[in-house]
Amino acid sequence: MVISGFKIPKDTQIMANFWAIDNDTNLWENPSEFRPERLLSEDLKTFKKPEYLIPFSYGKRSCPGEGLGVVEVFLYLSSLLQKYDIKANHKTDQKLEYEFHFSITAKHNPVFNITKRLN
Ligand code: HEM
Numbered sequence: 001m002v003i004s005g006f007k008i009p010k011d012t013q014i015m016a017n018f019w020a021i022d023n024d025t026n027l028w029e030n031p032s033e034f035r036p037e038r039l040l041s042e043d044l045k046t047f048k049k050p051e052y053l054i055p056f057s058y059g060k061r062s063c064p065g066e067g068l069g070v071v072e073v074f075l076y077l078s079s080l081l082q083k084y085d086i087k088a089n090h091k092t093d094q095k096l097e098y099e100f101h102f103s104i105t106a107k108h109n110p111v112f113n114i115t116k117r118l119n
Contacts, residue, residue: 016057019104027052087113 001008008014023031027050028038041048056063063069080086089111097107 016054018054018057021052021054024052083117085115085117089113 056066
């Protein structure tokens with residue numbers, strides 16, 4: 001099979017390059033800037049999902065666990081934030097460097113201050 005001029009031999013395993021999509025300046029303004037509100041509506045109340053945000057991939061081989069994954073991440077984070085205050089400290093405020101492995105990981109462990117919530 002030939003895709004965009006590249007010959008893909010039979011039985012080759014291929015995977016979408018999500019990093020390239022997530023860092024495409026034609027799609028995102030300053031993609032490396034941490035600005036989660038870019039995925040929220042103007043009133044910051046609802047999630048706004050552009051069609052090119054595809055963490056669970058796309059098409060026939062996309063993730064069948066998407067529904068479960070979304071619920072798990074929501075429950076995990078909300079339970080954690082109910083019990084703890086999590087704040088970045090000055091070390092974490094510095095630019096985060098990352099490394100490529102099978103997926104992208106932080107080069108140095110980010111440092112957080114975690115305190116138990118009183119209320
Ligand atoms: C936040 C959580 C998750 C993320 C971000 C995620 C992401 C992905 C992605 C990107 C793929 C496609 C990989 C490729 O290009 O071949 C995939 C495939 C898959 N995921 Fe997930 N996943 C998550 C959770 C889950 C859960 C909870 C399950 C099962 C309970 C699951 C089961 C699968 C399976 C079986 C495939 C292979 C589908 C196929 O090849 O036809 N995933 N996932």
